[in-house]
Each structure stands twice: as C-alpha cells, then as structure tokens.
Amino acid sequence: xxxxxxxxxxxxxxxxxxxxxxxxxxxxxxxxxxxxxxxxxxxxxxxxxxxxxxxxxxxxxxxxxxxxxxxxxxxxxxxxxxxxxxxxxxxxxxxxxxxxxxxxxxxxxxxxxxxxxxxxxxxxxxxxxxxxxxxxxxxxxxxxxxxxxxxxxxxxxxx
Amino acid sequence: xxxxxxxxxxxxxxxxxxxxxxxxxxxxxxxxxxxxxxxxxxxxxxxxxxxxxxxxxxxxxxxxxxxxxxxxxxxxxxxxxxxxxxxxxxxxxxxxxxxxxxxxxxxxxxxxxxxxxxxxxxxxxxxxxxxxxxxxxxxxxxxxxxx
Numbered sequence: 481x482x483x484x485x486x487x488x489x490x491x492x493x494x495x496x497x498x499x500x501x502x503x504x505x506x507x508x509x510x511x512x513x514x515x516x517x518x519x520x521x522x523x524x525x526x527x528x529x530x531x532x533x534x535x536x537x538x539x540x541x542x543x544x545x546x547x548x549x550x551x552x553x554x555x556x557x558x559x560x561x562x563x564x565x566x567x568x569x570x571x572x573x574x575x576x577x578x579x580x581x582x583x584x585x586x587x588x589x590x591x592x593x594x595x596x597x598x599x600x601x602x603x604x605x606x607x608x609x610x611x612x613x614x615x616x617x618x619x620x621x622x623x624x625x626x627x628x629x630x631x632x633x634x635x636x637x638x639x
Numbered sequence: 640x641x642x643x644x645x646x647x648x649x650x651x652x653x654x655x656x657x658x659x660x661x662x663x664x665x666x667x668x669x670x671x672x673x674x675x676x677x678x679x680x681x682x683x684x685x686x687x688x689x690x691x692x693x694x695x696x697x698x699x700x701x702x703x704x705x706x707x708x709x710x711x712x713x714x715x716x717x718x719x720x721x722x723x724x725x726x727x728x729x730x731x732x733x734x735x736x737x738x739x740x741x742x743x744x745x746x747x748x749x750x751x752x753x754x755x756x757x758x759x760x761x762x763x764x765x766x767x768x769x770x771x772x773x774x775x776x777x778x779x780x781x782x783x784x785x786x
Contacts, residue, residue, distance in 0.1 A: 501690075501691050501692070501693075502688060502690045502691075502693065503688065503689055503690060503699040503701070503702060506689075527663060528663050528664065528666070529663065529664050529667065530662075530663040531662060531663075531664050531665075532642065532662075533642065533661060533662070533663060534641065539662070539663075539664035539665070539705065540705070540708055540727045541664060541668075541701070541704060541706070541708050541709060542664060542705070544701050544704040544705050544730065544732075545700075545701025547701070548699070548700045548701035549691075549699075549701060552700075564692065564694065566734065566737075567732075567734045568733070568734060569734065570700070570704065571729065571730070571731040571732075572729065572731075573728070573729050574726075574727050574728060574729070574730075
C-alpha cells in the first residue's frame with residue numbers, strides 16, 4: 481500500500497463514493513470503514529433482497545453487488561487521488577448461504593496496485609469473520625490514469 | 640405456494656414469469672423472462688435505483704452480475720425437469736461495456752449439464768446482441784430430490 485499522506489480523509493471519500501452510487505443506498509449498504517486500500521461495508525438483511533422465499537436466504541446476486549461495491553471502494557481508497565474505477569472481472573465463490581435476518585459484511589483489500597489496474601481480494605461474512613459466506617478476487621481498471629485520449633474507452637466501461 | 644410447486648406449474652404452462660415473480664430479489668431488480676425463438680430470454684427493466692455510476696450513468700456492476708446469475712439459473716430451471724433450484728458454487732463475471740440507462744437482456748447457454756454440477760455461460764446485452772455488456776461463467780450444484 482502506498483503512503484497515506486496526501487489522501488483525503490475517510491469521511492470525505494465515503495461521502496463522495498456514496499453520492500455516486502445510488503444503488504448502495506437503495507440496498508441499504510453502509511460503509512463501515514474505507515481507507516488505504518481496505519474497505520468494509522455492512523448490508524442489513526431485508527425481505528425484498530431474498531432469493532428463496534421459503535428459507536429467507538439472501539439472493540446470491542445481493543452478495544455479488546456487495547462484494548463488487550466494497551472491492552471498488554478498496555481500489556479507490558488505495559489511490560493517491562480518488563478517481564472512478566471500472567470492474568474488469570469479478571470471481572465469487574459462494575461458500576455457504578447467508579443466515580437470514582443477520583447483517584452481512586464484506587471486507588476488501590487492494591493487494592496490488594499498478595498504474596492502470598487494481599487487484600482486489602474480498603470476503604463476505606456475518607457475525608464471525610472467519611466463517612465466510614463468500615470469497616472473491618477481482619480486477620478494476622483505473623479510469624483517469626489512462627490519460628485524456630483514453631477517456632472514451634474508460635467511459636465505455638461499467639460502474 | 641411452495642417454490643417447487645411454482646416451478647412445476649411453470650413447466651406445465653411453459654410460462655416462467657410466475658417463478659421470477661416469486662423470487663423477491665428478482666422482483667426488486669425488475670427482472671422478467673419470456674420464451675423467444677425456442678430460447679429463454681431474461682429482461683432487466685431500467686430504473687434509476689439500479690444506477691451504480693451517476694457520472695456515466697451506468698447500471699451497477701453487481702446488478703448486472705446478479706442479472707446474469709439469475710438468467711443462468713432460469714435457463715437451467717427451464718431446461719431441466721427438476722423442481723429444485725440449482726445452488727451457485729462460483730460465478731466469474733467479465734465486464735465488457737458500460738450498461739447504460741435502458742433495458743438489458745440476457746440468455747444462458749448451458750455448456751455442460753452433469754448429474755451433480757452444471758456449467759452455464761450467460762451473456763447480457765442492450766440494443767445490440769452482438770455487443771454484450773457483460774458475460775459470466777458459473778458453476779451450479781444440482782440438488783438431488785432428497786436434498
């Protein structure tokens with residue numbers, strides 16, 4: 481991880497990030513911490529996010545969204561100057577169903593940062609951080625570092 | 640009504656829209672399915688709440704991932720006789736283009752259907768099917784009747 485000097489405070493990063501991602505608020509996601517390439521987000525259980533109405537287990541896609549979001553946040557906070565990032569690829573292993581009516585957390589770490597790509601690993605868990613619900617690796621493309629000529633290419637990516 | 644009964648009814652009527660309606664998160668996202676040209680096509684209606692990037696604007700990558708996973712599961716349910724919902728083991732999503740503020744479509748392609756595990760590829764597109772916005776590859780555990 482690079483030197484933390486010159487980076488904005490966690491609170492301002494949090495505010496900027498939340499305002500840019502309406503879907504975070506829609507799902508009820510709450511940033512627990514985000515600084516220096518490590519981020520944690522909490523997602524309270526909600527009935528309309530369920531995948532199986534008989535068991536009340538959250539839909540796998542909710543876990544996907546939580547992990548994609550926290551991984552992008554880890555990438556952004558790893559940068560000297562925060563900038564939008566775009567998911568290139570995201571792999572998720574679903575290790576166990578999330579227990580209904582219990583908060584779900586996801587924690588991500590940027591373990592390698594190059595001039596163009598952030599490499600991230602993330603986990604999702606509930607009350608015990610060692611009892612994983614899901615595990616993930618992903619890569620994110622830094623958009624501004626590509627330079628002005630690459631703006632169109634960068635803008636043509638999701639997130 | 641139990642999920643297995645809803646799946647059985649979908650097979651009887653060749654209409655899987657009732658099944659999607661029974662899944663809270665699929666309903667929340669605005670996913671629907673239709674049979675078209677002998678295939679099952681999933682549709683994600685656009686809504687402001689799906690936006691992940693207000694600057695572009697673009698649909699959240701996680702939503703696209705969830706949509707691809709749902710399209711893959713629906714394709715498996717549509718193809719197989721079983722009334723048991725496949726369980727996702729792994730999903731790998733490649734993000735290819737920005738998904739803009741308009742409807743998104745997806746189809747699943749079953750690469751291998753085994754007795755215990757199925758491998759499914761899913762592609763999502765918007766206005767042009769030849770220009771996918773994202774593609775996923777997923778492995779599913781196929782529960783046996785007693786599970």
